[in-house]
Amino acid sequence: MGQVIMVFDWDGETVHKETKGFTGKKCVTKTKFLEDALGTASDPKFNSDAFREEPKEEYKNLN
């Protein structure tokens, strides 16, 4: 299960869409209906670590 959060600027035209927790490109395919409903989207920027809260296991082991 993945999460999507949308933030609506008060300028009346900009919506920020952010996803997390999806596997692979599902973050795009499972949430594209939102862009289709709202208007024109910018190119997506991917970040596999953007929402990681815990350090990676290999870094933990260094301590």
Added chain:
Amino acid sequence: MSHYLNIKTKITNGQGLLRALCRMQLRTGQCTMQKIETHEEAKNLIGYQNDVRNDKANVIIRRRHVGNASNDIGFVKVKNGTFESIISEYDSTYYNTEWQAKLNTFYGIETAKMAFEAKKIPYKEFIDPNDKEKRVRLLAEIN
């Protein structure tokens, strides 16, 4: 994997526009669905002297709801599929660019909610108390 992107909204969905209008404050009070006329074929707007104007619109708020000595406000669907507002110069003191930007923002919110509802995806609407701009957010979990 995660990603983020920005979306530029355009008012193209009539139902989204109606829902957005119902979140707006008119000079006479809260807008409701009962105060909005919708027409498949655009109808003439009426002026403050009860005069029939050349401007036609598909979505109309009649002047009695707009304000004292006001003209009708309309939204007409143009060839590219977007709705354009028709607001007289007199009424644009209240229904100004800030009011219209707010309407557009509510359009985005309501249209996104409609998209979730169409797919039966539960969502939560909230404002982050730490956000100084008090922007509306929608959060949903998707299988």
